[in-house]
Amino acid sequence: MNDSTKTSERPVKPKPRARSFLIALVLLVLTFWAAVRVSFDLSTFWEVWSNPIWSKFWPIPWDWVFTKENTFDPLIETLQIAVASTLLGCLVALPVSFAMSSLTTPNKVVYFISKTIMNLVRAVPDLFWAKLLVTAIGIGAFAGAWSLSIFSLAVMVKLFSETVDAADPRPLEAARSSGARHLPAVKTGVFPTVFPSYVAYSLYIFELNIRASVVLGLVGAGGVGRVIETQRQFFRFDRILGLLIIIFGIVWVIEQISVSLRKRLV
Amino acid sequence: METLSDTSIPSQRPPEPKTFHRWFIALPFLVAIIWSVVGLDITLSRLLAAPGDAWSIIRQMIPPAFGEVYERGAVGKIFESVYIAWIGTIIGAFVSLPLAFLAAHNVAPLWIRSPIRQLFNAIRAVPELILAVILIPVTGLGAWAGTLAIGIHSIGTLGKWACESIEDIDEGPMEATKACGGKWVTGMRWGVLPQVMPVISSYWLFRFEINVRASAVLGMIGAGGVGSELVSQLSFRNFPAASAVLIMTMAVVLTIDTISAAVRRRIIKGAETTDEESRTLEAITDLTGIRS
Structure with a gap:
């Protein structure tokens, strides 16, 4: 009883370890070095208004x-x-995602190869793909569509294969125990449960693609970015600003539609 | 016996649901798809010719000319991209953290949080590249334009994520500080910040990973970093050098992703899962996506 009347001592604050100090110091030095290298200059912000x-x-x-x-x-x-x-x-992402999920993969080799390729594809930024394909198959919207297809494939398989991983394994087991072969078992056991998220992710990818396709033209891959790039070379920023207002108005409306569709699906 | 024989009667299959109306839902999508395929003039022959063209470029890319691009200073350019991403993330983090507190519905009043939310949404709607297009005439060509573009764009996403994690907190500690007579700021500092800081700092790291890719791209329009190197090699059709730049960029991106993912896991899950062996295993998982 008299224990509770005693004022308890504050616990001792743990001392930070030497290693934490070292890490903090290294990060601080790196940050300063990085700031110098990118010519960090806050005066931009107050000089910006007097900029002609x-x-x-x-x-x-x-x-x-x-x-x-x-x-x-x-x-x-x-x-x-x-x-x-x-x-x-x-x-294309649909079969690849099923091959990339540990639940539905036909075998380890397919699993390994598809995972590795998709990780490598994702490590390259989308506009690098666009520039590469513009060089390979010519300037224009066709190269842009190809590069965005590759990128949406990579993002889609990442999202969707994780959904397939998390799917309920019991219908698949039931299908297998009734003697179904691999593909029919996946089709009837897993596909119906993950299909709504597949559609929702597709809409999400569509939103990403709309944003990405606006800037594709900056590297010559077609679309409205081409106009921005041309006007930029003529220093007609007034035209660019007008264009951007229209573009983002329309992009915003499309996104709202897509978002509301997705909300109904999931 | 009556009940047993019931099970032997083959049960009737339930009637299949009518699926006719689904076609009406699919119709607008089909129309949109046909419209785009026709509009872009995507024919089967073009579609099939493209991989061949791409393959001929890939053949010219092998072997990559690492020595040549090293002499041109591509390594420095790649590190410049990383610096841009790092400083941009720091700018985004510093500006977005206080704003996120003012945007969360459980800690801020309506009149202040709705304009800030709109600000986050507006910033997120504009891609980094467009921001850089606008900023380059103001700051001049170079890394600072890219850093600012990334910093500003990060404010939008980081602010939104931080705001959402503040809205998910347990409100007990905040109430406790209030009961002790603490002011709003005290409640934020001792009631909210300790709860959200692990999540928010892992978001910062995640954003840094994204920003490394974004800053590589920004170089393509002259905002500093490795993108300019790739563009110039590709426009000279010097494919071995271009592939060397590409491979080096991928290596740096994957390395940063792996390190950052390991640190994020350490922040969220704590030290107990990070003995030497499982750390290595999880790093391999991050790199290859293969769980063992």
Whole structure:
């Protein structure tokens, strides 16, 4: 009883170890070194308002922006790239994801090879793919669609194979115990339970692709980025600003539709 | 006996559900797909020719000319990309952390959190590359434009993630500080921050991984880093050098991913799972995606 009346001592604060200090010091030095290398310069922020370049952003030439050939045709091309590459990437991703999941993989060799290839593909940023394919198969929307297909394949298999991993194994076991071969067993035992997330992920990939396809044109892979790149070379930032407002308005609307569809699915 | 014989009667299959209406749901998707395929002029012959073209480029890429790009200073360029990502992540983290507290619905009033949420959404909607396009005329070509672009974009995502983890907290500690007479700031410092810091710092690391890829890309439009190297090698059609740059970039990206994932796991799960052997195993898992 009298134990509880005693004021308890505060526990001693654990002393930080020497190793923690060392790590902190190394990180701090690295950060300073990095800051020097990227010419870290906060004065940009207060000098930015006196920068004469701002006058080039304003006023926005709306009559130039609201024309078919300047904005809407490239924008439609952008949307088409996003739709086509989502389709191709996600279709190919379906069998690859099943091969890449430890639950449904046909054998270890397929599993290993597909995992390794997909990890390597994902290690290359999407615009590097675009630039590579533009060089390989020529400037234009076709190369852009290919590069986004590859990238959506890589992202999709990562997301979807993890969903398949987490699927309920019992229907698959039931199908196998009734003597089904591998493919029919996967088709009836796993596929129906993961199909809704497949569709939801496809929509998510579509959103990613729309954003990515806006910038594809900066490396010559078609879409509305091509217009941005051209105007950038002429220093017509007023036109770029007008274009960007239109683009992100439309991208935002499409995303909201896609997000609301996804919410209904999952 | 009556009940037993019941089971021997073959039960009737339930009628299959009608699936006709599904076609109406699929119809807009089909129309969109056909519209894009026709609009992009994707024909089967072009589709089949593309892998051949790509293959001829790949053949020219072997063997990669590591020596040549090393002499051109590609290693420094790759590290410049990493520096850009690191400083950009730090800028994003520093700005987003206080803003996230003002955006979470359980700790901030409506009038302040809704504009900040809109700010996060607006920032996230604009890709880094577009930010860099706007920033390059202001700051000039170079690494600082890329750093700012990455920093600003990171504010959006990091702010959103941090805000969501603040909204998930156990509100007990916050109430306790309030009961002791603590002010709002005290409640945040002692009631909220200790709970969310592990999650938020692992988000920072995760964002750093993403930013390394993003800063590599930013070089392609002249915002510093390895992208410019790849672009110039590809435009000279010097494929062995381009593949060397590509392989070096992949190596750095994968190394950073692996280290960062290991640190993140250590932050979230704590030290108990990280004896020497399981650490190595988990690093292999991160690199190859193969669980043993």
